[in-house]
Amino acid sequence: MTTSPFAPVFVSSEAARAVFVWQDAIRALQAAYARPIPPKSTPARTVAVAGKTWLRTLPAVPVGSRYYGAKVMGMAMDSAVPGVEYVIVLFDQETSRIAAFVDGNLVTGFRTAATSAAALDRLAPAKATRLAVLGSGLEASMHTRAIASVRDLTEVIVFSPTPERRIAFADAVSRDLGVRARGVASAREAVEGADLVLAAARSRDEQPILFGDWLMPGATVVSIGSTIPEQREIDISVVARSDIIVCDMLEEVLDETGDMLAAHKAGLAFHDKSFSLADLMTGALDDRLKDARTRMYKSVGGGLQDIVVAGLILDRAVEAGLATTLPIEFETKR
Template sequence: MTSSNLDLSANDAPDAPVFVSSETAAAVFQWLPAVRALQETYARPLGPQAVPRRTIAAGAAERASLRTMTAVPPGSRYYGAKLMGMAFGPAGRQLEYAVVLFDATTGSLAAIVDGNLVTAYRTAATSAAALDRLAPPGAARLAVLGSGLEARMHTLAIAAVRELQEIRIYSPTPAKRAAFADALGSELGVHAYAVDSPAEAVGGADIVLAAARSYGEKPILHGAWLASHATVVSIGSTLPDQREVDSSVVALASLVVCDNVEEVLEESGDMLAAHRDGVEPDAKCVSLNDLMSGKVTASRREGDVAMYKSVGSGLQDVVVAGMILDLARAAGLATPLPIRFETKRIG
């Protein structure tokens, strides 16, 4: 049982609400505990209202939007929501994230957590949780398409669940991909090197990470490049107008695991394009909950390609932010908030 899991016998007075900064999150975060916490949570039955679909409110005149992702994870001490606010100002587009956590034992506000790093941590840790069940055990060669924050976080998360023999990296800017390879190689102690094309990175790789949507929203990964046994992790296409993997990748995969099947099929640009191109992904898409609970097995025939497709979920935000909150409190790094909420009591 993880530290964030619900203690049904708890009857303590609620702790004062705290703020957890991104600096504190970085100081206390641990990859493998996050992966295991997500695997444990997704293995439990999820009620029909536990993870509602995300909502987006937008004002055209104000050029602002608010995305809300809520969840009540089964067995967790915390429930809550991630809020993502975006606006266009004098300096261009600006985004801020906040994860608001409530204590399930008291109903009281527990914390406000800066969600910027939490978002990157939870996406990567969930991908690693899925990959740990999808990819064959043993050392692996990793191809990384991208050199940004998500590419880095995912590589670190994957290294927590698989021994990496080598890492091949492609992104459009030669200097960025070279610097990224040098940094990863030093951090992980693995031979990491930049290559000149995505096909060169992907060819022969056991695990393929697609974490860099292209300019113009054209696919960056094609099925013809994949080894017959590859496991693909795709995280970049989360909205209808976004593209990352070509329809040939979806056609080639024998199994597509989704963190949210409905949102992947109905809101991911890659799956919408696959439908238009005559590929029918619905029959091969299964939920991460079904995979972790054992309802669906990850057994693969020789030569089968498997894929994990992510659009993100409030459940992931709450589980990872809750783990970070517990670690920050234990380390004395959470900042008490000088506030008190009125509690409404019913009955």
């Protein structure tokens, strides 16, 4: 059978892992957020729900990119084997055809961490850094590696409620990054004295795991674990202490995350010190950053990140011969 020149390809997580480079993804995201972003080019996520079944979509048309598309994920919690699967559908601007289906599970972790590192590279002081990590899962692991690609880490201190997990995390950091790392028995012990604090594990009982009076002057916080109203990660004192708050999806972070909703309910004013990631990347916040002591980046994730990173992975996978051509062709409506 002759393969159509318009046949889409599939990029597996294994292929994505093989071709992914942190620095390349970080630079691509910085460039994407530095360009003008039309209001409708990266809309808010949508979620369809019926009973215990949900479907979430994150679309984006990045300016200047060859690819546009959407990430789709869903789960039927009442199914025999519940679990979430992610697929990123990429369209090619040059042909208006579907170019690829990318397994979005690993890409989601890559893009979240790479976007955080892209923000930190502009937000945090450029110096050797002591990193505190709250959490020991995939996001915490990826963020540590992404941050290490933009900052010289002098030490990584990790807190996880499970001793075995924090020890394993510290051992992996030391082995993979050549950075001194250790686990500690409390979140406060990890945070005190740290230049950079990564909150990547919301609490099981939805109580804050990070408090403002733990932070040393000049610390920068990255919070990624509270993305919907029901979730909590940072105490409102962290919001109060932050002189500048940078958000990847400004309205979603401020109006739809449990942490910021709690701060609003407590009467804290924070909208006037909250800004978009695009503001940071274009240099619009440079003057404010000079006077800011405590800085925070808060993320819920966005379609623009998915499409930029998935497009980069697609091109690399094709070049490396790791993309699987699918024996299909979609009918084009004219």
